[in-house]
Amino acid sequence: MENFIVSARKYRPVTFDSVVGQQHITGTLKNAILNNQLAQAFLFCGPRGVGKTTCARILAKTINCEQITSEAEACGECDSCKSFQNGNSFSIHELDAASNNSVDDIRSLIDQVRIPPQSGRYKIYIIDEVHMLSQQAFNAFLKTLEEPPSYAIFILATTEKHKILPTILSRCQIFDFNRIRVDDMAQHLGRIADNESIQYELDGLHIIAQKADGGLRDALSMFDQIVSFSNKQISYQSVIDNLNILDYDYYFKLTDSIYKEDAAQAILIFDQVLNRGFDGNHFIGGLSSHLRNLLVTKDPSTLKLLDVSDNIKKRYLEQSQQLSSGLLLSALNISNQCEINYKSSKNQRLQVELALLKMCHIASAIMLSDNGTFSALAEQKKKRPEPAVTSATVSVAEIKKQDVPVEPESVKPSTLIPPAPSKPVENHPPKMSDTGKKGWGSVKVATSIPNLNAIFEEKAVEEDNKPSLVRGDANKEVSLNEFLQKWQEFAERLKNENKINLFTLMTVAQPRLSGNSLIEVEVENAIQMDVLNSAKIDMLNFLRVELQNFSLDIKGTMMEHQVSRKPYTSQEKYQAMVAKNPTLEKLRQEFNLGLS
Incomplete structure (x- = not known):
């Protein structure tokens, strides 16, 4: 023998x-x-x-x-x-x-x-x-x-x-020396199998190459082991059974359950994995790799990063077309966080099951988030009155008929008529399309458009139905006490919003109201100046409406700091002491003292 x-x-x-x-x-x-x-x-x-x-x-x-x-x-x-x-x-x-x-x-x-x-x-x-x-x-x-x-x-x-x-x-x-690529290693194993008259499946050789982690000697050792195990018939199933590797089918089925929001099936799949003797950490790590491969398959330019056989690559391509990138990214983030917390968790199985439940409800959470956001916008639109049509309003039909552009100079702010209070018109949200997918229905466009000057001159109406203000008509005299009160009110709002830098800037030094339109704020350095400039628009929007004066403006002025140098020599130190206590010079003269 x-x-x-x-x-x-x-x-x-x-x-x-x-x-x-x-x-x-x-x-x-x-x-x-x-x-x-x-x-x-x-x-x-x-x-x-x-x-x-x-x-x-x-x-x-x-x-x-x-x-x-x-x-x-x-x-x-x-x-x-x-x-x-x-x-x-x-x-x-x-x-x-x-x-x-x-x-x-x-x-x-x-x-x-x-x-x-x-x-x-x-x-x-x-x-x-x-x-x-x-x-x-x-x-x-x-x-x-x-x-x-x-x-x-x-x-x-x-x-x-x-x-x-x-x-x-x-x-x-x-x-x-580099780690040997999976494709090169699988082809080399295939040539050896041909020389030894061994029947094989290319998917099984790819699994051996992936398990070897770039080492050809390890791949050849596993190859000999599987040849003995399968009696010279290397199949995909024999490889995963002998090497104790999780089958791709588990992850493909699990991803389908996540897409269908079938939480019960996802938990059952995880239970099957545990019954086969696999560790939960190994399972969640494989799931992260599977989701990563699906994301890689979404773009044809990154398809080469997939170290799998052609058959498995086709399955990735088919499943990646069904899933959105947002769903995959959210699921990958959940699995990555689960993998981080797995070892420190006392109930590790619950840790993985909780992650699977979160993944199965990603689509519902996105839907609820979208609906909630839209409802809030709809409520805000209901509370806002319908904009009045002024004399500066030009219909679309007239523009097409005249075919002449309307010059903004023809409409002056002083000629604008304040809109009369009108009954708010309920703006219902567009209906969802009947196809079952998330999307907006068709929205009718108004047949007339206001002039641009009118749009910029109108002011938003507050929720308590205050009369609308137009910049050209509002230039109310502002008293110092009223201004300081509104200034402090805006600062308190910043404090509640945890904007500490701007809150400190507004409360450290008292601002000066120059005339009836200029607010001067003292800043100590360039950083505070940048903070003031970045929040200038929000501050003016609040103060102009509250004080009913749209000519207000904010200007930052840099404080002048007197540069002082610390005394260094003995003579400088003595002069500094004399400046604080002049009697020290008399003492030196009486006793005829000198500096050492």
């Missing part, structure tokens, strides 16, 4: 072209070999299982190959290549720094470097997990790494580059 060899060893790349997902590194190394521009030391760093040690071995074999191809690949037939493949090469040495990390191990390596290679052009040293070397070993290795013999090349590999001394990093060419 032939011994079984795991796929990670059996299908280990032996050439640069067979390396998966690291083309940016293999291309650079091949060009360096062709141009004979090899560095004295290389550092390969990156996560586990992405091909660091494999690329180091391929580079070492290719450098000493006697018949390098035109594509910078080792021939595999010369004595150097055969000795390396058999593991008895005298020119290529591998050192595991995890178990040989002392100063004595490095000194032994340095002694070996002094001996020229017996065969081949270079003597190559591959040091794996180099970050495990001790501080003393790194220091002993520095000089040799900086000035090695012309025939010596060092290839270092590590998963934790931050643990290596900067002096070591500065002496190496650094190559950062």
